[in-house]
Amino acid sequence: MRVQLKATHSAANPGLRRALKIAAAGLLASGTGKAQEVPPDAPSTGVDSGVLYYHENGRVQAIEPELNLSQMFGEDSKLSIGAVGDALTGATPLGAVPSTLPQTYIRPYKVVPLGTPVTVTTASGGSTVVLVPPAAGATTQTLAASTIVPANTYPLDHAFHDDRFAGHIGWEQALTSTLKLNGGLAYSKEHDYRSESANIGLSKDFFAHNTTLDAGLNYESDLSFPIGGTPTPLTVINGDWKGPDASRHEVDAVAGITQVMNRRWLATLSYSYADAHGYQNDPYKIISVVDPISGQPNSQLYESRPESRRKQSVFLDNKIHLSSDVISVSLRGYKDDWGIKSVTADLRYRFQIGQDYYIEPHVRYYDQRAADFFRYYLVAGEAMPQYASADTRLAKFHAATYGMKFGMPLNEGSEFNVRIEYYDQHGNGSPAYAIGQLRQQNLFPDLQAVTVLLGYTYAF
Amino acid sequence: MKLCTRLALSAIGLAALCISGCASFGAKPWQHDLLAERAMQVDPYPLQSSIDDHIYFSKEASSGGRSFAGGGCGCN
Amino acid sequence: MARERKDLSTNFTAMASPCVVLVDSSDSLLGEAVGDLVKSEALRIEMKFSRYRPSVVTHINEHAGDAVLVDEESADLLDYAALCYRLSEGLFDITSGVLRRVWKFDGTGTLPTSARVQQALEFVGWHRVRWNRPVLQLAPGMEIDFGGIGKEYAVDRALALVQKRTPVPVLVNLGGDLRVTGLRHDGAPWRVVIEDVDRLGSSAGLLELSHGAIATSGNTHRFLEKDGIRYGHVLNPKSGWPIDEAPRSITVHADTCTEAGQLAKLALLRGAGAEQFLEFEQVRAWCIR
Numbered sequence A: 001m002r003v004q005l006k007a008t009h010s011a012a013n014p015g016l017r018r019a020l021k022i023a024a025a026g027l028l029a030s031g032t033g034k035a036q037e038v039p040p041d042a043p044s045t046g047v048d049s050g051v052l053y054y055h056e057n058g059r060v061q062a063i064e065p066e067l068n069l070s071q072m073f074g075e076d077s078k079l080s081i082g083a084v085g086d087a088l089t090g091a092t093p094l095g096a097v098p099s100t101l102p103q104t105y106i107r108p109y110k111v112v113p114l115g116t117p118v119t120v121t122t123a124s125g126g127s128t129v130v131l132v133p134p135a136a137g138a139t140t141q142t143l144a145a146s147t148i149v150p151a152n153t154y155p156l157d158h159a160f161h162d163d164r165f166a167g168h169i170g171w172e173q174a175l176t177s178t179l180k181l182n183g184g185l186a187y188s189k190e191h192d193y194r195s196e197s198a199n200i201g202l203s204k205d206f207f208a209h210n211t212t213l214d215a216g217l218n219y220e221s222d223l224s225f226p227i228g229g230t231p232t233p234l235t236v237i238n239g240d241w242k243g244p245d246a247s248r249h250e251v252d253a254v255a256g257i258t259q260v261m262n263r264r265w266l267a268t269l270s271y272s273y274a275d276a277h278g279y280q281n282d283p284y285k286i287i288s289v290v291d292p293i294s295g296q297p298n299s300q301l302y303e304s305r306p307e308s309r310r311k312q313s314v315f316l317d318n319k320i321h322l323s324s325d326v327i328s329v330s331l332r333g334y335k336d337d338w339g340i341k342s343v344t345a346d347l348r349y350r351f352q353i354g355q356d357y358y359i360e361p362h363v364r365y366y367d368q369r370a371a372d373f374f375r376y377y378l379v380a381g382e383a384m385p386q387y388a389s390a391d392t393r394l395a396k397f398h399a400a401t402y403g404m405k406f407g408m409p410l411n412e413g414s415e416f417n418v419r420i421e422y423y424d425q426h427g428n429g430s431p432a433y434a435i436g437q438l439r440q441q442n443l444f445p446d447l448q449a450v451t452v453l454l455g456y457t458y459a460f
Numbered sequence B: 001m002k003l004c005t006r007l008a009l010s011a012i013g014l015a016a017l018c019i020s021g022c023a024s025f026g027a028k029p030w031q032h033d034l035l036a037e038r039a040m041q042v043d044p045y046p047l048q049s050s051i052d053d054h055i056y057f058s059k060e061a062s063s064g065g066r067s068f069a070g071g072g073c074g075c076n
Numbered sequence C: 001m002a003r004e005r006k007d008l009s010t011n012f013t014a015m016a017s018p019c020v021v022l023v024d025s026s027d028s029l030l031g032e033a034v035g036d037l038v039k040s041e042a043l044r045i046e047m048k049f050s051r052y053r054p055s056v057v058t059h060i061n062e063h064a065g066d067a068v069l070v071d072e073e074s075a076d077l078l079d080y081a082a083l084c085y086r087l088s089e090g091l092f093d094i095t096s097g098v099l100r101r102v103w104k105f106d107g108t109g110t111l112p113t114s115a116r117v118q119q120a121l122e123f124v125g126w127h128r129v130r131w132n133r134p135v136l137q138l139a140p141g142m143e144i145d146f147g148g149i150g151k152e153y154a155v156d157r158a159l160a161l162v163q164k165r166t167p168v169p170v171l172v173n174l175g176g177d178l179r180v181t182g183l184r185h186d187g188a189p190w191r192v193v194i195e196d197v198d199r200l201g202s203s204a205g206l207l208e209l210s211h212g213a214i215a216t217s218g219n220t221h222r223f224l225e226k227d228g229i230r231y232g233h234v235l236n237p238k239s240g241w242p243i244d245e246a247p248r249s250i251t252v253h254a255d256t257c258t259e260a261g262q263l264a265k266l267a268l269l270r271g272a273g274a275e276q277f278l279e280f281e282q283v284r285a286w287c288i289r
Helices: A015-029 A436-440 B003-021 B046-059 C028-048 C056-062 C072-087 C096-101 C114-121 C147-165 C257-269 C271-280
Strands: A045-056 A061-073 A077-089 A103-113 A127-132 A140-149 A161-174 A179-190 A193-206 A211-224 A246-262 A265-278 A286-290 A297-302 A308-321 A326-336 A341-353 A357-368 A397-409 A414-427 A447-458 C008-014 C017-023 C067-069 C130-132 C135-137 C170-174 C177-180 C190-195 C203-209 C213-218 C223-226 C229-232 C249-254 C284-288
Touching (some): A015 C257, A045 B046, A061 B046, A414 B046, A447 B046, C008 C028, C017 C028, C028 C147, C072 C147, C072 C257, C147 C213, C147 C257, C177 C257, C213 C257, C249 C257, C249 C271, C257 C284, C271 C284
Antiparallel strands (some): A045 A061, A045 A447, A077 A161, A103 A140, A127 A140, A161 A179, A179 A193, A193 A211, A211 A246, A246 A265, A286 A297, A308 A326, A357 A397, A397 A414, A414 A447, C017 C170, C067 C135, C130 C135, C170 C177, C213 C249, C223 C229, C249 C284
């Protein structure tokens, strides 16, 4: 869902004004003076498209094209549709700790009828196919991929590849000159995950379009059907086919105010609240159980996260127009009941060159506190916690983004832009409490990613 | 006072200030010229922000703020 | 900071108003040529659509009741007037000039009777006109008047001719309705003085114009005052009476003078609802009550 917290001045296009403009243009264009200075009719169809190239060093690569179209119907309504696809390849962290000794991981990936001839080959990503001994009386047999992680290597899942397709449709309707309604549907599908959502929102202008109040509601329903089935949390990993599909539901609400502070400054403040219930685990992530003295991993367990999550965030955004340049500075504070807290600060400076060209450097700083149940590893012999995850996305870390964007017009009303960004995430790879061999390992390899985004927009 | 709490209180304070003073802030209708420019919109490049949201959502634990994810993905 | 060079200016009178052409250049020959170009175009339009001397308009008015063939330019203006009549739902009407005979804004303070106004209304209304380009047929007794469009149209036409001739920054001002080609040479906007409605002739404020045009519609120069009520000279063509609670002056900024002038008039015709109309249509305007 895209909650269009539109600036207060962009109310529905007035029909009279436009008709008058066209009439005046018609009068002046005919006869002697071809008045080129009269601006053309505002187009009613918009295009917003782009292609993203994403590369995470040594790990993930992705290409993601996206296309959005919008169409005005009369002066008060707008239909928008969009689709995005992404093809992801590469390796992603398993969640296990590295060791001075080689380690083996196993994951089921296919079920075949019993008796099917299977050649034990090397499956993708350097793993071996293993036939899992079937249970008594079973008519099917599971094939699992077994991978060996060399010593002193951060364990990655090399067979990772994911293709995603998502689409959305939305409608915006101006009910009066100051009141607007919007609604939409969205759908996203991967080979092991599906998400559907519906949203609705309202926005009202006050004080001659200087103030806008917005409110929106989003409902999302997700289904996870991982390859190999849904594992039981905190059980030892094995090659057996796991459990059935698991679902999750989330309701999000957002309320905001956008205020024209003065001719050059627009500010937005919003608050959002979300409540999620259901399966929140990453079915592929594991957590190591290590020996209390040597720090060597004894076994690996499937991770476990709570079944509910409540999130809140406050967002403040400012757009300031200098003589020709524009500064955007925003701040976001986030907190949820998993114990995660974060602060995001974002700054962009758009250097306007001539009428339509621009260069925009950008920096973003992000700082996150770990989830209560985040653990780099569990220690054998200690009490088993209710929830535990070694997914570094939930760990304590900070990250910085540095980017540059170039924009140029192609022809009337259209823009082509290129954006290059560098993302650098740092966590604590050597916690003070690390035991034995873990002291010499890097438990949080830094993540660096480069993105290149090419965009083309027309009348959007 | 924790940063998060401090941030929250400042945000609430600013909101209260905003709402009470909203009638006095602003610009006359004919002064909305700069505000009409693309770069001054709240979300001038929606495709770019949705891609950013998706990237950060897959790398960080926070989500939301400006808009909704609009169809989550399995990379949670 | 560069020293401000004085603009080359041409002054003349047209459409019963003082007119000025400012040219941001040091080329005096060019300044003269541009000034002459604007002056001749303004006078041409004034003469062609004048109500007082033999012109296209007097010819049409004298032959009310007959089918009259009009030229391309007049046809364009009639098309435009017809469109404005529709867009304003009848508030803007070039046949409303007949009401002038009933309302004498001569300072004697005489109000017409209801009956007289009703009588005059028989000859007012674009819906009574048969307009099939290029043939116009007014009902007998009717009159048309391009006074409400002419000046702004002349500004736009004159500016178009100037732009074909030279890229130099120019400001064309015909009696307060003006337009600029763009920013001045040094990148600065043109500075325009807005007249004070209470003290005609003195300044109420300064407007900085970087592009487009401004047009003013107002009640200030001609009005009737009786029993403390000021009856503006802008009449509602549907009722025959002056617009209730019209602002004294509305100045509008738009890309063309024609558009600005039309918006100013349409706002004025809405009387008490002028500001609301301007806000709703997102017009850059300045209302003085």
